[in-house]
Structure formats: structure tokens, C-alpha cells
Amino acid sequence: MKVSTYASHSALQILKGAKEEGFETVAFGKARVKPLYTKYFPVADYFIEGSYPEEELLSLDAVVIPTGSFVAHLGVELVEKMRVPYYGNKEVLRWESDRTLERRWLERAKLRLPRVYEDPDDIDGPVIVKPHGAKGGKGYFLAKSPEDFWEKAKRLGIRDKDSLGGIQIQEYVLGVPVYPHYFYSKLNHELELMSIDRRYESNVDAIGRIPAEEQLDLGLSTNYTVIGNIPIVLRESLLMDVIEAGERVVEAAEELMGGLWGPFCLEGVFTEELEFVVFEISARIVAGTNPFVHGSPYSWLRYDYPVSTGRRIAMELRQAEDEERLDEILT
Template sequence: MKIGVVGSHSALDVCDGAVEEGFRTFAVCQKGREKTYTEYFKCERENGKVIRGMVDEILILDRFKEIMSRGNQGKLVGNNVLFVPNRSFSSYVDIGEIENNFRIPLIGSRNLLRSEEREEKKSYYWLLEKAKLPFPEKIDNPEDIDALCIVKLKHAKKKLERGFFTASSYKEYKEKSESLLRQNVITNEDLENARIERYIIGPVFNLDMFYSPIDKKIELLGIDWRFETSLDGHVRLPAPQQISLNEKQTTPEYTVCGHNSATLRESLLEKAFVLGEKYVKATQEHYSPGIIGAFCLQTCVDKDLNFYIYDIAPRVGGGTNVHMFVGHPYGNSLWRKNMSTGRRTAFEVKRAIEKGKVGEIVT
């Protein structure tokens, strides 16, 4: 049995964790962006033992979406692959195709991938409401903006990135949106369908969690936070310099380009676990069989130490490479060995095989 993944996003963590638990790995790559997997982190073995890297076998396609062809799926089946979905997989491949026509078992919750799309009727916001979990207040009409808000919509040119911007009044909303429209950063259609939320002023914590159907327990494996361009460049500038920026530089972009690790003060840990437990219960009630394996609650903490969930990844989070191989203080201390999200996923597969419960961890 091999652990497979789309070669992007968090694939290195998935592959690293798999080889640590004794599995061979299979990465599906796109031509022109494959060298990370085919060269720089290619697995080398001596007598079966890994001495370098973590990616064993590679399938290179012209486009990621070609993974759906009968022939390419046949290659995955022939290699006895269990597939770990990441955001690149559900972004480059149509979710309906994944739900109905992808024949390879997914380690995780196939039907929950759709909930990540804000436009869906039963999106993660719908789940948060059902679970009575805290999230930023929605503003239905931009004319009602009377305090700092964030406007969430897609970037017009960068397929997977954000065209987010902030505004503290309707006047600022109009000025910034018109500027971004002129620059072709956003479109009128996306602006009309944008979600406007109260801005939570506070640090960001991405809670990298794991639910084991075998143990019926939730785990906090680690916490990461993001480096975003050009936002992080803006905050390093003195205020007078920020004010003097020209139109194209004034509004920062929220393109994630890296991650770092974090911990929470211990008095907040129980609150974090409660968030995870309520989310797991809601998914089990409304998206049977519910969340399986890795997921990420993306949160902000306000001045009164209240959590707000502003996004959810119902699969391996985008920041888990920061825990790759070394693990994270929480996962390591729980399992008494280096335990990243990728390794915990592979460890669950190994335990499921040993207990004859593979059917409980795949969909």
C-alpha cells in the first residue's frame, strides 16, 4: 500500500510522514512545477531504507485535473494508493468529479471538501452556525459598515489567491473596491457576491487538529500562522511610509507565501479543544460520516481572549510543512515521538491496517 498526494500545498509533510511510518509515497505532479518532488526531495533508499528525501514515485501530468482520466486513475489503483486530499487537489480538480468519479480511496472526508467553498449553501459557515461556534459577524450590506471590516472575495488574476481588502466605512469600501477594480485585482461579479465580516483584531492561530475514528478522540497536533504578501511587508513599514504609498501599493494582498509555528497559553487550550469537538460533532450530524483525520480551524483571538473561527480546512491544512519531520510540541508530547500531521495521518493508516479498520478512515 502507498500513500498518494497531489504534488503541491502540504505534499512534503504527507510524504515525509508516510516514509517515517514505513510507507512508500506517490506524488501526482504538474509539468513545470515538478522538480521539488522529482529532484530536490526525491526519495533515495538503500536496501529499502530511506537515506534521503521522501517522494518515491511520481506521475507527471500536463495539468493536475488530468488525474481524473481513466488511465491515470488506473495507475493509482495499480499502485494500491490511498490518497490524501489537499487544497490543491480540490482547487484544480472539480469537486463534483472528486465526489462522484474519483475511484481512489481518500484518507479523510470526501463529502466535506465541498464545505470549504464559501459560495456553497452548506459551507463551513453553515456548519459553524449549526455547531453554535463563534465566527466574525457578517455584514449583509456594505452601506452598514461602521467599524473595521474585511471583504472576502477571489483574486481576479491569481486563481487560488484572495482579493481581500479592509474598510471601516462605506466610503472607504467604495474607494478601495473601485481602485482594485481599476487594477483588475477583483471583478464586479465577485464583489457583488463577496462576504463582508467584522474584522477581529488579534493574532491568528491555525489549529492543526486530527480526529481518529478508531479512537473516537480529537487531537491538537500543532499550531501555525501565516506569512502573507504583501500584508507582512506593509506592517514592517513606518506609518508615514505606508501613507505615502501609491495606488497600486496602498491596499495589501493576502497571498500566503509561508508559515511559522506557534503555541497557545495553556489557559486557552481547553477552549481550542472545545472548538474542535463541536466542529467534529456538527460534521457527524450534517455530513455523515463526519470529519476523518486531519483538519484545520483557522482562528483569531480578540483582546478578551475569545476565539473566532474565520475559515476551516476539512483536510490537511496548508501550514503543516512547518511541523514536517520535527513534529510540534503538542503532537510530540501526546505521542511521545515526533508527530507531524503527515506522520499522524500515516500512523492512522498503519493502525487501521493492523486492526482491520481501513474502511473507517477512507471515503
């Protein structure tokens, strides 16, 4: 068995982790990035050009590790039909990519969620508008009133209420952005807190460096496209809040879609009242784990050697292979 993934997002970490566990590795994607994975950072034993070279992957006896880029690039429908063994539960994809289903899932987990506005004309305070799917923050914008919403929505091609189906309008909750990364082992029935990050976003973080008066003069509009990630070590008294939230998400997934296993991330904020408000779930490895290729303070507390989220995936695959239980974690 070889470990493969799409050459983007968190592929470097996934492939390095797989090699650390003794697997041969396969990257596939655009020809331009081949040197990144074979020369500059030699983590791929094989590189195949193509967005999803199914026959080549099957011939190599490869397992695909999904990332946000892979799912966004191929689309949920193609991923659901792929014949190459896939690490994780494909049923989760539709629940993650549709914000209505996603909210139902998080409500079942009894998390504190922002209010959602069905009608833009009901907006009575700051909101953040998000397109469906994993797009790395692309297309997000803030609005403060119905008039402000309709003016800014034009950039997404939204001009009337009949074209609102591809977005969700959420209450904008003031707080510190926090993105805890989890790993749930289906083999061991255990949840692990792997690491925590916050995102560095363009151009909203750049605008924050400009005095407010000048921001108004320049007429700047915010954008939330993710450029990179910054590690966070959370206040210790808040750790049980994020761990219990993760446990409830796993329990709800078992009830709704047959389970969630492997890496996932809850995206939210801690308010000044120290309440963890969750606005989204990424039900796969997130790029926020990339600062922790050598492990995090949390993985060091659990293991006596460096364990990234990418390596933790490979550890699960190795255990399943050794115990002849691959059918339990591959779909």
C-alpha cells in the same frame, strides 16, 4: 496500498510521514517539480506527471491524501467523482468551499464568529472581504466603508450587487491570528491537537514594516496571499479553548454531513479579552503544519517520537489496514 498526493502544498510532509510508517509513496503533478520530491527531498518512490492521473493511481493501488492545492486545482466536482480511494469525507468539501454553508457549520458548533454583511452598503466598520474556496488568501482585501468596498472590489470583477455571490464580507476582528491544527481519529474517536501556526502574508506583513505616514503617501493596498508559516506555542491557559472548539466542530460535522475525520484547522484570532474568534475552517491538512515535520510541542506531549500531521495520517491508514477497517476512513 501506496500513499499518494498532489505535488504541492504539504506533499513533502505527507509523503515523508507515509514512508516513516512503511508505505510506498506516489507524488503526481507538474513535471517541473519532480526533482523536489525525488532528488532534493527524496520522499516519493513514484512520480507521475499530470494533475490527476487516475488510471495510473488505480494501477498502483494508491490512496489519495487531499490538500488545499489538490482541491483548488481540480475543483470540488471532479474530486467528488474520482475513483481513486480518498482519505476523508468528500461531503465535507462543499461545506468547506461555500462560505454560507461553512458559517452554518461553525454556528452549529457554537463558535464565536465575526459578523457577516450581506449588503456592502451596510458596512459600518472595518471588514475583510474573502472569495469562496481555498485560495491561500489570494484576493482578500480590507475595507472600511461602502465606498471603500466598491472601489477595491473592482479588482475581483465585482461592480454591482448582482456579482456578490462569490465573496463573503466579514467583520474584521482585531486580535492575534492563531491557526490550531487538529487530527480527529475516526478509528479511535479521539481529537488530537497537533500544532499551531500563524501565517506570513504578502503584502500585509511587509506593509507593517513601513511607517504609517509613508504608507499613506505610497497609497498601498493590502493583500493576504500566504507566503509561509510561523510556529506558535499558545499560552497554556488558552489550550482548552481551542480544544473544545475543535470538539464541537467534529460533533457538528457528524450531525450535518456524516462526520469529519483526519486533519483540519480552525482559523481565527485571540482578542485582547482572550476570546477565540473563528472565521474559517480548513477541513483537510493545511500548509501551516509544514514547520512541524519533526513534530511539535503538542505532538511531543502525546507521543514519545516525532509525529507530524502527515505521519499521523499514515498512522491512521496503517491502523485501518491492520484492523481491516479501511472502508471506514476511505471514500
